[in-house]
Amino acid sequence: MDRNTFTGLFLIMIVLAGSFYFFGPSQTEITKEKERIAADSLKKVNAATKTTAPSIAAATPAVDSATLSGPFGGSITGTPQTTVLENENLKLTLTNKGGKILSVQVKGVKTYNGNPVILFDGDQNKFGLKMNINGKTLNTDDLYFTPTVADNKVSMRATYQGDKYIEYTYDLKPKSNNVAFNISLNGLNQVIQTDSISLNWSATLLEQEKSAKKEKEHSAPFYKYTNASPDHLSVAKDQTEELKKGKVEWFSFKQQFFSAVLISKDGFESGRLAITDSTKPGEIKRYDADMKMHFGQSASQSYAMDFYFGTNKFDRLKAQGHEIEKLVDMGYWPLKYINRFIVLPVFKFLEGFGWNYGLIILILTILLKLAMSPLTYKSYISMAKMRILKPEMDEIKAKVGEDNPTLLQQEYLKLYKQVGVNPLGGCLPMLLQLPFVMAFFFFFPNLFELRGESFLWMKDLSTYDDFIKFGVTIPFIGDHLSLMCVLMTISTLIYTYFNNQISGATGQMKYIGYIMPIIFLGVLNSYPSGLNYYYFLANMLTFAQQFLIKSMVDDEKIHRTLQENKTKPAETKKKSKFQSRLDDYMRSQQQAATQAKKK
Structure with a gap:
């Protein structure tokens, strides 16, 4: 750690310590708040006892944190935990923080240095829904989900209140590079106040090849509009692209030889893609995606999608459909057809x-x-x-x-x-x-x-x-x-x-x-x-x-x-297209020379 970094961290620690001391609640305030919460809890328990009439002890477990702390109360805080989904081709590490895929390892291949191929990993990977709930913007990447694992399928649920919840489902089949991904929103039509929600995904792609410079030259986000050919952002500079020309069928975080693709079964309404070069060792580029999805008024709504994590092998990408094989750059016309x-x-x-x-x-x-x-x-x-x-x-x-x-x-x-x-x-x-x-x-x-x-x-x-x-x-x-x-x-x-x-x-x-x-x-x-x-x-x-x-x-x-051709009469020689043009050119030159002499 250099001297400037150490000094900065030391000053930050002093500021934080001072803030806690001067602006934190007093002991009296803390005691009063605890008494108020206990009184409120007792009232709710008594009300439940009168309704169900078993006993106070039987009614006590019915009190949940969501009721006590408000919407998504049970998901606001928690302890990060991970769950692993794995088959012959992929190893996915999921976290309850945001209910997202934390890291992806592609099996059967190594980096140039002989390490496992990790497409992205850690807190730099952000994934979640952004929505307007009761006038406030909520990002599910900040919530703690409750995982349920069964038959190589993981469900992540964050409860708003009662039977209102958000659920992500990840399904990894054997010998597959695809992860079926489904978003379920149950009962949230009563609290979401807009006709669209956003899916945000940001990831820093890690270095895999010998030359980071060459890897960057072949790395960029790709996207495809419905009924259009795939396109991509610049590989040479930072860029942000607004996708407003129609529904977006899929988008991809592409590296030279590996890609992470998200395919929407119904398409995204619009979106935005951004790319930023990374100067940190071991990192290639930072990709950001913000995709709009329609939100209706039905009580239960779902969005079916499909992840592809794997190599940019032409045949494997082509098997995905949706023209995803065009992630492999075959050159410009007519070079791409030749290749x-x-x-x-x-x-x-x-x-x-x-x-x-x-x-x-x-x-x-x-x-x-x-x-x-x-x-x-x-x-x-x-x-x-x-x-x-x-x-x-x-x-x-x-x-x-x-x-x-x-x-x-x-x-x-x-x-x-x-x-x-x-x-x-x-x-x-x-x-x-x-x-x-x-x-x-x-x-x-x-x-x-x-x-x-x-x-x-x-x-x-x-x-x-x-x-x-x-x-x-x-x-x-x-x-x-x-x-x-x-x-x-x-x-x-x-x-x-x-x-x-x-x-x-x-x-x-x-x-x-x-x-x-x-x-x-x-x-x-x-x-x-x-x-x-x-x-x-x-x-x-x-x-x-x-x-x-x-x-x-x-x-x-x-x-x-050649010498025999000189002796042949001009009329017996079969003229080629070049010779015809040559005759025309010579005649034009002679005419120009004649006019120049007359002047």
Whole structure:
């Protein structure tokens, strides 16, 4: 404890002690109050005796604390006690203070440090109803409930008076991650003065993964309106969102690989969600939810809900229904469709063989490269044509000069037209492959299956491998160096070198390709080793593809074909869409040049 904290606590103790001494009731006042309570109790007992006519002794037990202390009198004070609900998947600790779930442990998984996965725990977790009773706001999180346990079901009841009460029921089925939750309000229509009540839930989610920074980047509250797609708050900043566009079907406190979801059978009328970043060690973010529920005039009213506590495994979330699987970020359009309907099914198919996940990623990469091989071949041929044409392009450049770039470009276009070459032919196939490359950028960091899975020196494919630890934070790099990220960067630099040899790139374009891998080193150094491993494999397989294609392609034959195209009459050449656009462009350029000369 530091000096300032100690001084503050000492002053607070002095203030509290002074308050008790100077403002507390005197001994005379205390004695009078006790006598008054005893007299009131005796009157009530005598009245009960006259009505039932057994005896004073028989009537004495009928006096309850609610009658003596007012509404919820028996629930205002108490001693915190806990009750455990447990099955093969979950361990729930419930407390009579607020009648809520105090903590949730997800079984069968561990934190990165090997500890049990506790989603939330302790007094920082608030849960209860907020309602207006007789003109005063009551929060049930402050009441003490009476628990009843039977057949892995717990009922928590707080009595207002007589047969008027609030009851929570928690039902945990075997081998389930779902907790059926029901709220019953009996007889409170006579005292609740509004047509709605609020359900408040606040929780501080605890750190589970190796990198708290990356875990925060994948953590946010989600929600879903009825007949709408799920949405979420910001993962990068504190935010409060008012949910007033319709009924809220469910909301979720989501972390990178785990979630707590509350689904309402009838939907919440409206609500508010908030997220606050936590700077305390071991904590990720603070989530707050305030959901409005309709309150009618019937004597007995209930609200059926369902909790889900567990992993963000796509299949398990999908089994919940309500589009909860969209908690798993598959990327933007069209990346999410590539991941969901192509990459994920192939991955799950390979997973069925029981192979190591490093081997699964290898096979997945090979299959993707085979599917993309026609585009790779077309890109190679196009770049080879441009390389073979480079000597002729250099001659044109020497003849025209660099002072007239428009004329130089026109001469280049004439050459392309004569030989039948599309200068963009090498880029377009690569652009078509780009969505698949980017799709994996979202797929691997959000794939629960990789969590805790090791391969080679990588202990966990879902996070970075800190092969070298610096002990200090270095700008751009961080506090470590990932070996797989380094290998990926080296392979990308080598790929760029050979790609320049194929395409014949010169000038600035030749060096720009070397800058990007260095930038990616800083960006991807803290990303999952499984992602860097995939990019490394993709580069190595591309080398193999290009080597194979090079052995199949004859540059002399391509050169002869290009020269033969020059001798063919223009009318015999079948025009491509690019050549048609090229002709249109050249005509427009010539017309512009002619008009410029006339002026």
